[in-house]
Amino acid sequence: MYALADCNNFFVSCERAFQPQLEGKAVVVLSNNDGCAVARSNEAKAMGIKMGTPFFQLRPLVESGKLVACSSNYTLYGDLSERVMRILSGTLPGIEKYSIDEAFFSLDGIQPEDYRAVCVDLIRRVRRGTGIPVSIGIAPTKTLGKVANHFAKKYPGYRGVCVIDSDDKRLKALSLTPIDDVWGIGWRGAPKLMALGVQTALDFTRRPEAWVRSRMGVTGVRTWKELQGIPAVSAEREERRKSICTSRSFAEMITDKAELRLRVSDFAGICAQKLRSERSAALTVGVFAHTNRFRDDLPQYYPFEIEHLDTPQNSTQAIVAAALRSLDRLFREGYSYKRAGVVIEDIVAADAVQLRLFESEEEREMRRRQDEISAIMDKVNKPGSNLLRLATQRPGHYADGIRRDFCSPLFTTDWNDLLEVKG
DNA sequence: TCTGGGGTCCTAGGACCC
């Protein structure tokens, strides 16, 4: 049996963990630049506030005191996520972190009659240790675990734990699950299925496999099997990420190439830092820039350019230089850029780098020095800081230039601490 | 005025091979 532990309204719960006065109130957490709602408390959901609602539409509610808005504070959420995961993995073996706020684990070795008690206790300990409320769904497949988790959250009677351990329970649960709530059926698939007469997860499982295959592809068949209790979603993810992306929307639109170069340098620098922190190196550096897609009155442009390195690298200098070459190729005057990003691909282990056959002595020496400089930067810079940086990068904190009008204090990280030089 | 960010996997079609 699989168990899925999922934090309730995670970002909101993180804010509440340090601001108990938010308990019981309608709260939303906003995306970067206070753009739109990315997390909602149950009270906010009950008010009909949808995921992704732009903040300017919520502002009246905030001003009249009916709703509290928080700017997002990802450092805080990452920190609390780590603590939650630590408690979970300290209790049960074989935990698989699936996202910032959820993890799968196996219940092998636990007697079925003890599932509930073990999980209720786990929830209590996470709550006591972090302040974060968690729900757990238990079922023979991950997709059914998601379904069970849904019920655990929805009905207080379950006290946070819902078990699907018989066919009766499975069929009952599926009949109560709308098809668009099913994990793996997205915003394109759901309307398509509903038009074909599939309203619930149960309807879906009653279609023949070939019917599903021809309309929803192999991923649809996987979901179809999982809902019947046949595991079809692979157990483990790879330990090394296949791509790394750093991108931001800008508070203001950027028309100036020099300004865009600064921002892209920052993004590339963060990517390089992430690469090194995972002891990885990469062969491909891509850059994209977007105009503001909501401004019909302005010309639109969505370029993407890739640069291949001749040997995998992870130094800030190499990654930033490659990104800037791509930017120079894609940049066009006359557009107002609202968002840009750097994407790293073809990632390999840094200690297994395949060297070039005909690399010159000078090239090798340059790479060695760049790696050395990056190592020093990593020693001096704390996460999120670029105290020591390239001249092509902006001074200051990475969050500069992002609007965060409703940011909570940095409860688990201190500003001065970020600026303190190690050693 | 104001609309997020970071990932994975699948597929169809093209390039290339013999």
Next chain:
DNA sequence: TCTGGGGTCCTAGGACCC
């Protein structure tokens, strides 16, 4: 008038997840 068949690999774009 006539122009093979069977593969693999790569890539861009789409769909999905949180």
